[in-house]
Amino acid sequence: SAVISQKPSRDICQRGTSLTIQCQVDSQVTMMFWYRQQPGQSLTLIATANQGSEATYESGFVIDKFPISRPNLTFSTLTVSNMSPEDSSIYLCSVVTGPLQNTEAFFGQGTRLTVV
């Protein structure tokens, strides 16, 4: 398993501003992902954070809105840009720590974002 720390745990932001969420893992991981969970909904994958290259985004998510960095094997950031109230969600970091075969993903506790 892995210990995943997300910062901040929650924030209230003004519309039009940006927030950067950090995900730090206590060990090197093979894969990192970012998910969004809108109020009362299930989780939706935003993107795969690739080390040293651009993230791979799912349909409906774009780099200009959700820029992602992953400078090394233990750290990634997700920025929510030019926020609107519709961006109010929980944002979660997820990692795969073991080999790419037959292993599970682990999740951080999430960042609860409220945009006013």
Add this chain to the structure above:
Amino acid sequence: DAKTTQPTSMDCAEGRAANLPCNHSTISGNEYVYWYRQIHSQGPQYIIHGLKNNETNEMASLIITEDRKSSTLILPHATLRDTAVYYCIVRVASWSGGGADGLTFGKGTHLIIQP
């Protein structure tokens, strides 16, 4: 879209076994069944996964039908702390390591353990 179907909610008495069903009639031969749960205000927690044989760990048992079109997650002695949303996810066991990947979550089953 998610490839699984689960009941929206279930109740179970504390101390009894909680049996959570999942239908995955379109599962492919190389796809595993994964179970995660999400306790309120926390990130999802991995429970168990399996291919075709029944699996058991310290948290739960997973029973997969012979035709693999459905499965049941069993929490043998449910406690109040097991109240959560349980997600059944079907996917290949390997991570591509090269791009778009991740878990596809459906709506899950909200399990409520009653005292």
